[in-house]
Amino acid sequence: MSDGPRPRVLFVGRTRYTLPLGESIARKWDALSAELELRVLASGSRDAATTTDPRFVLVPARPLDGPRFYAGLARRVARQLRAFDPDVIIAESPYEGVAAELARRLTRSRAKLIVEVHGDWHVSTRLYGSPARKLLGPLGDRLARFAVRAADGTRAVGPVMADVIRGAGREPLAVFTTFSDLGAFTGPTVPVPEAPLAVFVGVLERYKNVAGLAAAWRLAAARLPEARLHLVGNGTDTGIAEALEREGVVWDRRLTSAEVAQSLDEARVLLLPSASEGLPRVAMEAFLRGRAVIGSAAGGIPDIIEDGVNGLLVPYGDVEALADAIVAVLSDHALAVELGQGALTSSAQWNRTPAEYAHNVRELVDAVLAKT
Secondary structure: OOOOOOOEEEEEEEEEEOOOOOHHHHHHHHHHHHHOEEEEEEEEOOOHHHOOOOOEEEEEOOOOHHHHHHHOHHHHHHHHHHHOOOOEEEEOOHHHHHHHHHHHHHHOOOOEEEEEEOOOHHHHHHHOOOHHHHHHHHHHHHHHHHHHHHOOEEEEOOHHHHHHHHHOOOOOOEEOOOOOOOHHHOOOOOOOOOOOEEEEEOOOOHHHOHHHHHHHHHHHHHHOOOOEEEEEOOOOOHHHHHHHHHOOOEEEOOOOHHHHHHHHHHOOEEEEOOOOOOOOHHHHHHHHOOOEEEEEOOOOHHHHOOEOOOEEEEOOOOHHHHHHHHHHHHOOHHHHHHHHHHHHHHHHHHOOOHHHHHHHHHHHHHHHHHOO
8 A cells, every 4th residue: 555645536437337237346445445535526337326336427228328328427527526536537548538528617616637548549439339429530639639649647558558558648647557356267277178279258249350350260171170269258140150150150248257267278279350459458468378369460469469478460451461471379389388387377477466456556646746
C-alpha cells in the first residue's frame, strides 16, 4: 500500500458486474480499495439497483442496453462528481472518457481525468457487433481522439495500444496490464500431447476472424487429415461453427475456466487469428499451461507473442499463412514442445497479483495529481 491519504477515484466503465462480487473480481477491487477511496460507475444485471455494495453504482440492464448506457452516462458521471467529489476519474475506454469530460465541463469539476486504452478504437466500431455499426467508425474515431486529448493522463495495456495513443497526439503516462485472475491456469503443467489437436477459445464475432480461421483450418485439414480442431465459444458467427462441427470439428459453446485449462492441456497450440486484440488474456492462459499460440500480427497480439519463441505470428487475413503455421505445429511435435516451453517461460511477466495491479494504478493516480 502506498504512503499518504488515499485519493478519491471514480472508475467509469461499461463492464457488467454482478453483486456480490465473485471471488476473483473481489480480489481486484479489494486491492484497489486498499490504495484508493473508490466508487465504480458501471453496468449491472436487471436487479443491479437492489445491490448493497456501497462502492458500486450499477446501471440495470435494459433493452438496447449499450446505446442507453452511453446516452445517459455523462449525466450519471456528473451526479457522481457532485455526490462523491473524486480527485480523479478513470475511464475504462475513450468512449467513457468522452462522457467523463462532458460531465467535468457540466459540473466545472476539478477532478483529473485518466483515459485507459485497452483496444484499438479504430476497430471497435468496425468489427464489433452489427456490420451496420461500421458507419459509426469516423464519428467513433473523432470522439476517441477528443477524449484522449482532453485527458490529464492516459494508460495503455501494452506497447501497441501505447502507439494508438501516440497516434492521437498524446504520450501515455503509464503502460501496464490489467489484473486478470489466472488462478485456474496456474499449477503443474502436462506434457504437450502427441495428438495433433489445435484449440480456439473466444467469442464467435467478426473481430475474432472466425471466417478466416475456418478457411485456414480447411486448408490445413486437407494437408494433414489426422489434425483435429476444438472450437470453444459463442456469438453471432455460430453459422460458421455449425458448419465446422458438421465437418468433424468439436464445438463447445461455453466452458468453465477449469474446462478451458483442460482443453489447452489436450491441445498442442492455441489459435488466435483476430483482427485486433488489446492484450489477449487467452494467450496468457495458454502460456501458463505451456502451450504455444499461433496469432495474427495485429493489434496487441505481437505484444505477447514472440514469433518463433512462444508461438508463431502470421499476417492478419492471410489464410494460407495461417494454414501453413497450423500444419507446421501440428505436424512437428518437437516444434510444439519447443514453443510451448518458450510460452511457459514467458508467462511469468503476465501473471500479476491484484496488489501489484493496484499499486500500479495508485502510482498512475499520484502522477496525475502531481501534474500542474
